[in-house]
Amino acid sequence: DAGVIQSPRHEVTEMGQEVTLRCKPISGHDYLFWYRQTMMRGLELLIYFNNNVPIDDSGMPEDRFSAKMPNASFSTLKIQPSEPRDSAVYFCASSYGGTVSLASTDTQYFGPGTRLTVL
Amino acid sequence: DQQVKQNSPSLSVQEGRISILNCDYTNSMFDYFLWYKKYPAEGPTFLISISSIKDKNEDGRFTVFLNKSAKHLSLHIVPSQPGDSAVYFCAASEGGSQGNLIFGKGTKLSVKP
Numbered sequence: 001d002a003g004v005i006q007s008p009r010h011e012v013t014e015m016g017q018e019v020t021l022r023c024k025p026i027s028g029h030d031y032l033f034w035y036r037q038t039m040m041r042g043l044e045l046l047i048y049f050n051n052n053v054p055i056d057d058s059g060m061p062e063d064r065f066s067a068k069m070p071n072a073s074f075s076t077l078k079i080q081p082s083e084p085r086d087s088a089v090y091f092c093a094s095s096y097g098g099t100v101s102l103a104s105t106d107t108q109y110f111g112p113g114t115r116l117t118v119l
Numbered sequence: 120d121q122q123v124k125q126n127s128p129s130l131s132v133q134e135g136r137i138s139i140l141n142c143d144y145t146n147s148m149f150d151y152f153l154w155y156k157k158y159p160a161e162g163p164t165f166l167i168s169i170s171s172i173k174d175k176n177e178d179g180r181f182t183v184f185l186n187k188s189a190k191h192l193s194l195h196i197v198p199s200q201p202g203d204s205a206v207y208f209c210a211a212s213e214g215g216s217q218g219n220l221i222f223g224k225g226t227k228l229s230v231k232p
Contacts, residue, residue: 004162033220041224042208042222042223042224042225043163043208043222043224043225044222045219045220045221091162091163093162107153107165107168108165108220109164109165110155110162110163110164111162112160112161112162113160113161113162
């Protein structure tokens with residue numbers, strides 16, 4: 001398995017521009033998570049999906065952020081308009097919830113991340 | 120307020136010695152704990168986990184200890200190797216619920232040859 005795939009790996013943009021980050025989860029996983037990592041706040045959960053449906057978006061910082069999951073193999077995180085304070089590494093992760101709530105199903109597998117720089 | 124705290128931002132250990140990384144949590148409802156390792160320019164990778172019904176879980180050189188009364192867990196690496204140099208994140212979840220992994224800010228471990 002190729003693991004979680006994210007693109008682009010690096011993105012540099014100017015303030016006010018739209019940014020779209022992409023994620024392909026591990027095949028068969030039914031949960032997908034978007035995280036943001038900064039020095040100040042560490043790893044923060046932004047939003048997560050179960051079976052393509054957004055479950056909790058309380059971590060999304062503001063309306064400029066939106067996420068979609070049109071199918072089981074693709075998700076996007078969009079920032080519009082982008083601001084310098086959005087500069088961070090954005091990670092996508094996926095996991096398999098299974099039919100039984102076992103502790104092992106909480107293991108999330110992370111992609112390599114997208115390093116976003118907003119000038 | 121941070122629910123999962125890793126109070127040591129960095130740790131330096133000599134090769135062959137034991138590395139002990141600590142993590143404290145405040146939410147008594149957390150019942151599953153994980154450690155992730157992260158190399159530069161890569162995503163975190165799962166290392167080891169422990170359920171609250173246990174107080175110890177071992178996997179090769181890695182052992183996680185859980186002290187529920189103290190709301191504390193630790194990761195022991197014995198013996199430490201230079202390839203273990205990475206940032207280690209502690210994470211916790213509540214009730215086996217997906218999506219509620221709360222991460223600490225990480226501890227950067229440096230293992231010197």
